[in-house]
Amino acid sequence: MLQFTEDCRLGIPEIDSEHERLFALVNKGYALLNQEENLRPAAKNLLKHLRDYADTHFIHEEEYMRKIDDPELSSQKREHVDFTNRMNAVDFSRLTDEQLRPALENLLDYLARWLFGHILGSDILIGKFESPFAFTSKYATGIDEIDEEHRQLFRMVKETHDVIQDNLVFDKYDQIVYVVNRLKNYTKEHFKHEEAYMERVGYPGLLKQREAHQAFCDKLAEIQLEDMDNNQQAYLENLIEFLLNWLSVHILHMDKEIGNYLSDLTHEIDL
Known part of the structure; x- marks a missing residue:
């Protein structure tokens, strides 16, 4: 027994x-x-x-x-x-x-x-490993509206990942087109919101942020859907790796500085 x-x-x-x-x-x-x-x-x-x-x-x-x-x-x-x-x-x-x-x-x-x-x-x-698609506390800037949009970007990258892992769908072209276009549109809107926020608070690193945002948008614009149709698996795996790396590095090394800037401002005012 x-x-x-x-x-x-x-x-x-x-x-x-x-x-x-x-x-x-x-x-x-x-x-x-x-x-x-x-x-x-x-x-x-x-x-x-x-x-x-x-x-x-x-x-x-x-x-x-x-x-x-x-x-x-x-x-x-x-x-x-x-x-x-x-x-x-x-x-x-x-x-x-x-x-x-x-x-x-x-x-x-x-x-x-x-x-x-x-x-x-x-x-x-189960539950022992942190998902690379999880928006954890280390990514928090302390600015609710920015953090929520970052959280949504991570969700969209995960959605892209889920498409490639769906073994029940042989030809994933239509789904890939949908998630990539949705990601492109949401990213542009997020960058507009983030840059407008930085302008409102007088963030001195706004110019560098705009340059980084534009570079990311240019990279997304280079995505050739025809290439994905020829080799969907490899193309999507490379895309996921790029998206995760860029999001992680950009948030940790640039966006979190916005929160630090606001904290310093608040500290100076309190003094």
């Missing part, structure tokens, strides 16, 4: 509870191996419950990871798909009575190995 031990607990109550339920279902299956009569309908019923419960659990687990912006989500989804495909490939109805019991035992052994391996090798990492 499988034991749901403490080292299998993630510290996330809703996920831990569902994992315990999956362990219980597998143990129910092992108990069936000692059943002499009506094994076939019982095995089919168990398989149905395993499929249904696993599907529900995967939805909950992936939604939780999506909410916390966990960078391991795409890897988890691949493992979940592999497991689902394995479950869907099982067909007890084609087996003879002699074949059924060893087939059920093989399935249960696979489930036991998969559960322990998946929980201790993958699930245990």
